[in-house]
Amino acid sequence: MAAKDSGGQSQSQRSRQEADAETTEAAVDPEIAERHEAITEEVDDLLDEIDEVLETNSEEFVRSFVQKGGQ
Amino acid sequence: MTVRRIMGTEIEYGISVPGQPGANPMVTSSQIVNAYAARPELSKGGRARWDYEEETPLRDARGFTYTGALYDPAENLADEDSGLANVILTNGARLYVDHAHPEYSTPEVTNPREIVLFDKAGEMTMAEAALRAAHTPGIGPINLYKNNTDNKGASYGAHENYLMSRQTPFADIVAHFTPFLVTRQIFAGAGRIGIGQDASEHRYQISQRADFFEVEVGLETTLKRPIINTRDEPHADAERYRRLHVIIGDANLAEYATYLKVGTASIVLAMIESGAFDGSLAIAEPVAELRAVSHDPSLRHKIELRNGKRLTAIELQMSILEQAEAYCGADTDPDTREVLDRWAYVLDALARDPMELADMLDWPAKLSLLDRYRERENLDWGAAKLQAIDLQYHDVRPEKGLYHRLVARGKMKRLLTDTEIIDAMTEPPSDTRAFFRGRCLARYPSEVVAASWDSVIFDVGADSLVRVPMMEPEKGTKAHVGELFERCEAAKDLLDVITAD
Numbered sequence: 001m002a003a004k005d006s007g008g009q010s011q012s013q014r015s016r017q018e019a020d021a022e023t024t025e026a027a028v029d030p031e032i033a034e035r036h037e038a039i040t041e042e043v044d045d046l047l048d049e050i051d052e053v054l055e056t057n058s059e060e061f062v063r064s065f066v067q068k069g070g071q
Numbered sequence: 072m073t074v075r076r077i078m079g080t081e082i083e084y085g086i087s088v089p090g091q092p093g094a095n096p097m098v099t100s101s102q103i104v105n106a107y108a109a110r111p112e113l114s115k116g117g118r119a120r121w122d123y124e125e126e127t128p129l130r131d132a133r134g135f136t137y138t139g140a141l142y143d144p145a146e147n148l149a150d151e152d153s154g155l156a157n158v159i160l161t162n163g164a165r166l167y168v169d170h171a172h173p174e175y176s177t178p179e180v181t182n183p184r185e186i187v188l189f190d191k192a193g194e195m196t197m198a199e200a201a202l203r204a205a206h207t208p209g210i211g212p213i214n215l216y217k218n219n220t221d222n223k224g225a226s227y228g229a230h231e232n233y234l235m236s237r238q239t240p241f242a243d244i245v246a247h248f249t250p251f252l253v254t255r256q257i258f259a260g261a262g263r264i265g266i267g268q269d270a271s272e273h274r275y276q277i278s279q280r281a282d283f284f285e286v287e288v289g290l291e292t293t294l295k296r297p298i299i300n301t302r303d304e305p306h307a308d309a310e311r312y313r314r315l316h317v318i319i320g321d322a323n324l325a326e327y328a329t330y331l332k333v334g335t336a337s338i339v340l341a342m343i344e345s346g347a348f349d350g351s352l353a354i355a356e357p358v359a360e361l362r363a364v365s366h367d368p369s370l371r372h373k374i375e376l377r378n379g380k381r382l383t384a385i386e387l388q389m390s391i392l393e394q395a396e397a398y399c400g401a402d403t404d405p406d407t408r409e410v411l412d413r414w415a416y417v418l419d420a421l422a423r424d425p426m427e428l429a430d431m432l433d434w435p436a437k438l439s440l441l442d443r444y445r446e447r448e449n450l451d452w453g454a455a456k457l458q459a460i461d462l463q464y465h466d467v468r469p470e471k472g473l474y475h476r477l478v479a480r481g482k483m484k485r486l487l488t489d490t491e492i493i494d495a496m497t498e499p500p501s502d503t504r505a506f507f508r509g510r511c512l513a514r515y516p517s518e519v520v521a522a523s524w525d526s527v528i529f530d531v532g533a534d535s536l537v538r539v540p541m542m543e544p545e546k547g548t549k550a551h552v553g554e555l556f557e558r559c560e561a562a563k564d565l566l567d568v569i570t571a572d
Contacts, residue, residue: 044447046443046482047443047444050440050460050473050476053463053471053476054456054459055089055459058455058456058459062455062462063092064089064090064092065087065222065223065462066223067085067087067220067221067225067227068171068172068225068227069170069171069224069225069227069293070172070225070226070227070293071169071227071228071293071318
């Protein structure tokens with residue numbers, strides 16, 4: 001992540017963060033992590049499906065949905 | 072005390088022709104109804120007309136008949152002559168054009184599960200009607216939405232009807248049903264982006280309809296909408312019954328939302344009929360609180376009661392549920408028990424976190440979709456994409472509607488199977504007069520010239536038409552007349568038996 005543009009971050013800081021991240025990861029139950037990943041994937045999948053279902057021009061679609069009042 | 076009573080729903084669907092916002096909705100609605108009427112079982116005889124003889128939509132439950140120019144029955148009768156379509160289905164339902172929308176009125180049923188069944192059958196009927204219309208030469212694609220507003224100032228209804236005892240004073244209904252209706256939206260709301268009738272403020276609210284209600288009690292349904300509607304048109308023996316016409320609800324896609332909306336209402340009405348409430352839940356300003364509750368998806372808003380107490384909508388509903396539990400006691404019938412248990416389950420979950428119900432109720436399901444999409448795309452609530460998702464949730468097409476996409480992924484809890492719903496598109500309920508109506512239409516399509524909620528009119532070649540009145544909604548059931556339809560080859564035979572009794 002952001003390997004080229006380190007924004008002035010020193011090498012030692014970065015390796016420190018990486019080490020932290022590793023410790024945190026190690027503390028997470030792999031089963032939970034896996035499930036979490038599956039849920040995230042599923043949500044992404046669902047949101048992609050929404051994109052497929054929606055009309056290409058949302059603005060036009062919303063604007064042209066005009067109803068006469070009913071009861 | 073029981074949840075069981077005669078009841079039904081009537082839903083006006085949003086209608087739009089892609090790319091043609093100016094398309095005449097009375098014409099397109101008629102095209103939808105007529106396209107469905109081409110179904111084989113409906114096109115055998117001449118189409119039966121609607122019989123308006125007993126209809127008195129201007130009678131007011133408070134005891135007077137409106138005489139102003141609000142509504143002209145002659146005009147209503149002329150609707151069909153001017154081409155506004157109407158078809159009576161073999162399941163006893165009515166599919167027709169009301170105002171500028173296609174509308175589906177379920178047959179009369181006796182319990183909340185069957186309301187869901189026929190309400191969903193209506194939704195499938197609309198989806199099939201649109202599909203049939205799209206394949207009719209000269210008619211372009213027409214899209215239908217089971218929602219209640221265009222977010223530009225217009226609203227259209229999702230009404231419920233409950234048959235009640237005529238003995239119950241109308242003032243009791245107003246006093247005790249109002250606090251229930253103001254708060255029921257926390258599980259029955261269908262969700263909406265936009266605050267105000269024209270949605271000018273971009274926030275999510277619980278209900279589609281809340282911002283369109285302006286008075287506490289009244290006869291009107293299209294402007295100055297009242298929380299309690301006073302239309303007194305029982306479609307049954309008026310000495311014994313009233314039909315409470317509830318106009319405040321949202322159209323629901325989620326099966327549990329419809330089930331609870333209607334089931335809890337019927338229980339509360341039974342309690343009102345037996346004088347169970349003491350009035351301590353009366354709300355100081357019901358119209359303002361209706362909106363305040365809807366505008367707060369966190370469900371923390373405190374409602375001010377007339378006695379000065381302040382309760383959240385969940386607390387108010389829990390108080391009603393507690394009284395219902397005490398009232399029903401331990402040995403209540405299974406249908407009632409089921410509603411009470413699910414009511415309790417849903418209120419507890421709402422109190423913990425409404426999003427726990429994203430797989431069960433409409434407003435949390437839609438909010439969950441919107442929240443995830445909003446996060447991913449980094450959108451604010453005014454974004455057209457989000458408005459489009461809000462609308463698309465209600466599209467009746469299985470391949471396009473977002474509710475239906477959730478169902479296809481197994482993300483919504485259901486009460487019914489698709490097979491049951493498809494059967495209900497043509498098969499009437501067995502335990503109300505809808506059975507008689509539906510069977511007459513299925514069995515004698517050429518002889519039935521007209522029908523209504525409380526009549527079937529035959530032309531069997533005699534000098535005059537024969538009108539069979541059905542003023543008792545619980546008569547004409549399968550148990551009463553099922554065997555007659557097997558025995559009577561012709562409508563004339565059936566009429567001979569009925570008139571001989």
